[in-house]
Amino acid sequence: MSDTVLDAVVVGAGPAGSAAALELARAGRSVVLLERGPYPGAKNMYGGVIYGRVLDDVLPRWWEEVPVQRWVTRRSTMVMTPTQALSVDFRSQAWGAPPYNGMTVYRADFDGWLAGKAVAAGARLVTSTVATGLIRDDAGRVVGVRTDRPDGDLRCKVVISCEGVNSFLAKEAGLLPKADARHHTLGVKEVLALPRDVIDERFGLRGDEGLDIEMLGCTRDIPGGGFLYTNADTVSVGAVLALPELAASGVRPEEIIADIKRHPAIAPYLRGATLKEYAAHLIPEGGYDVMPAVHHDGFLLAGDAAGMTLAAGIWLEGVNFAIGSGLAAGRAAARAVEAGDWSRRGLAPYRREISATFVLRDHKRLRGAPGLVLSERVQRRYPGLVADFAEGVFQVTNPEPKPGFVRLLRRAMRRNGVKLRHLVADGIRGGRVFR
Numbered sequence: 001m002s003d004t005v006l007d008a009v010v011v012g013a014g015p016a017g018s019a020a021a022l023e024l025a026r027a028g029r030s031v032v033l034l035e036r037g038p039y040p041g042a043k044n045m046y047g048g049v050i051y052g053r054v055l056d057d058v059l060p061r062w063w064e065e066v067p068v069q070r071w072v073t074r075r076s077t078m079v080m081t082p083t084q085a086l087s088v089d090f091r092s093q094a095w096g097a098p099p100y101n102g103m104t105v106y107r108a109d110f111d112g113w114l115a116g117k118a119v120a121a122g123a124r125l126v127t128s129t130v131a132t133g134l135i136r137d138d139a140g141r142v143v144g145v146r147t148d149r150p151d152g153d154l155r156c157k158v159v160i161s162c163e164g165v166n167s168f169l170a171k172e173a174g175l176l177p178k179a180d181a182r183h184h185t186l187g188v189k190e191v192l193a194l195p196r197d198v199i200d201e202r203f204g205l206r207g208d209e210g211l212d213i214e215m216l217g218c219t220r221d222i223p224g225g226g227f228l229y230t231n232a233d234t235v236s237v238g239a240v241l242a243l244p245e246l247a248a249s250g251v252r253p254e255e256i257i258a259d260i261k262r263h264p265a266i267a268p269y270l271r272g273a274t275l276k277e278y279a280a281h282l283i284p285e286g287g288y289d290v291m292p293a294v295h296h297d298g299f300l301l302a303g304d305a306a307g308m309t310l311a312a313g314i315w316l317e318g319v320n321f322a323i324g325s326g327l328a329a330g331r332a333a334a335r336a337v338e339a340g341d342w343s344r345r346g347l348a349p350y351r352r353e354i355s356a357t358f359v360l361r362d363h364k365r366l367r368g369a370p371g372l373v374l375s376e377r378v379q380r381r382y383p384g385l386v387a388d389f390a391e392g393v394f395q396v397t398n399p400e401p402k403p404g405f406v407r408l409l410r411r412a413m414r415r416n417g418v419k420l421r422h423l424v425a426d427g428i429r430g431g432r433v434f435r
Contacts (some may be wrong), residue, residue, distance in 0.1 A: 001100045005144075005155045006032055006155065006156040006159065007024065007156060008020075008024050008032075008159070008333050008334075009145050009159050009160070010032070010033045010097050010160045010165055011159065011160065011161050011162060012034070012163045013037075013040035013115045013125065014041075014304075015111065015303065015319050015323045016162035016329075017162035017302075017326060018033065018111065018114040018117070019058075019114065019118075019322070019326030019327045020223070020326075020329045021115075021118035021328040021330065021366070022121055022123065022327075023327050023329075023331050023334060027331075027334035032126055032156075033085075033118060033119075033123050033124065034125070034145070035115075036129060036131075037128070037358070038127055039108070040111040041346055042108075044108075044164075045187070045280070045281040046107060046230035047187065047240075047316070048104045048231070048236040049102045049104055049212055049316075050102065050103055050319045051317060051320040052102075052103060054320045054324050058327060061098075061273070063098055067105060067106070067112075067113050068105055070205075070210025070230055070232060071095060071101075071102070072098050072103060072210045073212070074091040074212070075089075076090070077214050077216070078216070078265065079382075079386045080216065080217040080218045080263065081383055081384050082263070084388075085263070085265035087213075087265075096208070104210050104281065105269050106231070110383070111365055129152065130148040131163075132148050134169055134299075135155060142159050142173060142296065142297060142299040143155055143156070143157075143298060144159065156298075157299070157337050157342045158299070158300065158333040159298060159299050160300045160302060160326075160329050160340050161300070161305050162303050164303050165184070165283060165304045166179055167188070168290065175294070175296060176292045176301075177292065180286070182243075183246060183285060183405045184243050184284055185240045185242055185243060186241050186243055186246060186253060186282060187240045187241075187280065187283050188254065188257060189279050189280075191234050191235070191276045192274065193234050193273060193275075193276050194233065194239060194273045198272075199230055199235065203269065205230065210229070210231075211229070212229055213227075213229075214434040215228070215260065216379075217379075217387075218239070219241060219369060220251065220256065220259070222241050223239045223242040223245055223379045224256075224379075225239065226238065226239045235269070237261060237266075238257060239253065239256045240283060240285075241256065241390060242292075242374055254278070284304055284307040284309050285309060287307075287311070287370045288366075291306060291307045291308070294306050297347075302322065302325040303322035303326060304318065304322065306325060309367065311369070311370055312369035312433075313369060313372075314434075321358075321359055321362075322352070324357060324358060324359040328354045328359065329350055332347055332349050332353065333433065370431040372426070372433050375426075378426070381417055381422075384415065385413060385415075385416040388411070389409055393405070
């Protein structure tokens, strides 16, 4: 493309890459943002909710222009068996006003909007271009990327990999080990069309209000969970499934989505809906303990490429961590270029910065969550226990007197193969994980 040595090349125009390019461009650095798709967001898939407060200091009043579908004002956690469902449902009107909490968006819209901010600041966006490998100098330091364009090598001082899960450049740089299926899940999703007024009526919404339902106990014997998110005139329904157990089960992921859609607690919401889209995507869920190194000579990692997806049961977040790490990577690269030192040592402040912010602090504090949430009892036994206990509490037993709560709990424990020591041990473990 050019013999010019750029300050930085950012690979991947998702939220992490666009955030990094935005920071570099604002610092006056020359930066190219590479995207393999025909436009930012063309190849990206995620559940549907973004937590945008990370943008407060970067794009003031971002909520006035972000391409939002709905603002999430209602959050529901549903514990299920094939014939039962118990929901903890929370609604807050505060979440429907600035500065908001969560929002449902389409990634093609959101990614294009954020990449546009980087371009407006001075970054150069190059689409339909694949970074095929790293360029190194005689000392082995990263000094650019090769692309699939004729004469398309790009030389630079810092490469920032925001390629997403299973980053090939990160592997080539020696930062990312061979993928371990135990530390990944498969996210699958269908987008179903429903008229806006029907969504409002069925889900109890109005205006731009939205609903986020997270589900436990809907994935057969495969560890994972389900979700349902409302958009303006569509609904996203899907599941996140542990890879080893999914492969061993012989079950296709779309069968799990079909189970969710016909569950008695979900089916009435989706009556008459038509399928618009099906997508699937690998998710890094190993957490803090399996995150790779994030910096090397002339090279930084951010977002999913660095395993920065928080899957902690209550909190299921990724885009906000991608943006936070991308912003930090862009700042670190800009400072390193200004100082004239983009070696491993010169880029080390990036790790220190994300360690001091929510990006790694949340991951570190919740490092034990993936193991607990995907454990056999939480996945297979506790949904039934909770549902059976709730059914016993609310069932009227006349002419027999009402049983006590202790008796109901013991009965639910027996039915689901849970012993008191299990409850105590998992309660202590949960207290330590979510302290």
